[in-house]
Amino acid sequence: MINYCLALPYLPGEIELAKNFAEENDSHSKEYNEFHQAAGISRKNVWIQHSSPGSGAPDLEVVSLETKDISNTLKEFATSNHP
Numbered sequence: 001m002i003n004y005c006l007a008l009p010y011l012p013g014e015i016e017l018a019k020n021f022a023e024e025n026d027s028h029s030k031e032y033n034e035f036h037q038a039a040g041i042s043r044k045n046v047w048i049q050h051s052s053p054g055s056g057a058p059d060l061e062v063v064s065l066e067t068k069d070i071s072n073t074l075k076e077f078a079t080s081n082h083p
Contacts, residue, residue, distance in 0.1 A: 001042055001066045004073075007049070009058035015048060018061065022046070031083045039076035040067045 010018070025032055036044065043066035051057035067073045076082075 001068055002070070003043075004065045004067065004070050006063045006065070008061045008063065010048075010061060011058070015059060018048075035076070035080065035082045038080070038082065039073045040069050041073055042066045 043064075045064040047062045049060040049062050051059050065073060
């Protein structure tokens with residue numbers, strides 16, 4: 001397995017949406033586990049990196065994915081109709 005890290009910017013107000021999504025889609029749910037299996041993800045961690053106040057820079061979501069095939073993983077994120 002290879003670990004890939006992504007830093008994705010949040011638009012204003014999106015952090016609360018992301019937190020709500022994480023709470024509603026518990027990492028132990030059947031759908032969550034099925035999707036990650038189809039995407040080939042063996043481990044995922046997510047952190048929020050806040051920017052300095054007044055900097056104008058966006059807050060970032062830092063994602064660490066462990067997978068054998070990052071192309072397949074990103075394809076599943078982009079095209080899956082999995083619940």
